Amino acid sequence: xxxxxxxxxxxxxxxxxxxxxxxxxxxxxxxxxxxxxxxxxxxxxxxxxxxxxxxxxxxxxxxxxxxxxxxxxxxxxxxxxxxxxxxxxxxxxxxxxxxxxxxxxxxxxxxxx
Amino acid sequence: xxxxxxxxxxxxxxxxxxxxxxxxxxxxxxxxxxxxxxxxxxxxxxxxxxxxxxxxxxxxxxxxxxxxxxxxxxxxxxxxxxxxxxxxxxxxxxxxxxxxxxxxxxxxxxxxxxx
Numbered sequence: 001x002x003x004x005x006x007x008x009x010x011x012x013x014x015x016x017x018x019x020x021x022x023x024x025x026x027x028x029x030x031x032x033x034x035x036x037x038x039x040x041x042x043x044x045x046x047x048x049x050x051x052x053x054x055x056x057x058x059x060x061x062x063x064x065x066x067x068x069x070x071x072x073x074x075x076x077x078x079x080x081x082x083x084x085x086x087x088x089x090x091x092x093x094x095x096x097x098x099x100x101x102x103x104x105x106x107x108x109x110x111x112x113x
Numbered sequence: 114x115x116x117x118x119x120x121x122x123x124x125x126x127x128x129x130x131x132x133x134x135x136x137x138x139x140x141x142x143x144x145x146x147x148x149x150x151x152x153x154x155x156x157x158x159x160x161x162x163x164x165x166x167x168x169x170x171x172x173x174x175x176x177x178x179x180x181x182x183x184x185x186x187x188x189x190x191x192x193x194x195x196x197x198x199x200x201x202x203x204x205x206x207x208x209x210x211x212x213x214x215x216x217x218x219x220x221x222x223x224x225x226x227x228x
Contacts, residue, residue, distance in 0.1 A: 003156075004156075033215050033216075035215065040220075040221070041220055041221070042117075042119075042202050042204075042218030042219055042220050042221050043157065043202070043216075043218050044218070045214060045215030045216065045217070046215075048214065048215060056214050056215075058214065059214075059215065091156070091157070095209075098208065099208045099209050100209060101147070101159060101162070101209055102159075102216065103159070104149075104156040104157045104158070105156055106154075106155060106156045107156065
């Protein structure tokens with residue numbers, strides 16, 4: 001595809017439920033980022049992959065959050081036992097190489113009820 | 114870590130007038146400063162960026178200035194048009210794209226263009 005693609009666009013989860021959010025980066029892009037954007041706020045960094053290696057996960061808010069990119073392309077962000085404070089838009093971004101401009105996906109809006 | 118402050122949170126200007134959004138950053142190691150435009154429900158889109166080896170960059174109606182000494186950078190939009198209405202985010206990083214620890218964003222400015 002032409003850009004970063006995320007699915008689903010919207011997800012409603014009951015508190016305590018596990019969710020999985022998918023990111024398809026631009027083909028060939030080595031670097032992949034996940035951000036969390038709360039309502040009315042700027043995106044906040046969660047984690048960074050270079051190919052399949054997760055080089056930084058310092059932004060993950062708790063051990064309920066887990067991200068993977070097993071083949072260095074598609075990435076999944078998993079949130080276990082969702083809480084209301086997890087409600088946010090989760091944005092994925094990719095760049096051709098480390099140090100290149102990052103392009104964002106449209107995000108997944110997660111609402112925990 | 115890096116901290117980015119952005120002002121104002123809301124800016125309303127008459128169509129045709131100029132708009133200025135200001136950001137400050139804390140980490141002197143930051144050397145890449147992008148600006149993203151985000152329309153409601155859409156992805157952030159890069160509109161302009163600047164690296165620390167230049168003080169100003171212009172692209173048609175949009176310009177960005179950087180003062181490394183003051184750790185301050187600004188977005189200038191001239192001859193504003195209704196389609197400029199959106200939320201604008203500044204960001205800072207030690208590397209284009211965000212490097213290993215991503216981009217640090219400001220809280221955003223909601224720009225409203227009054228017809």
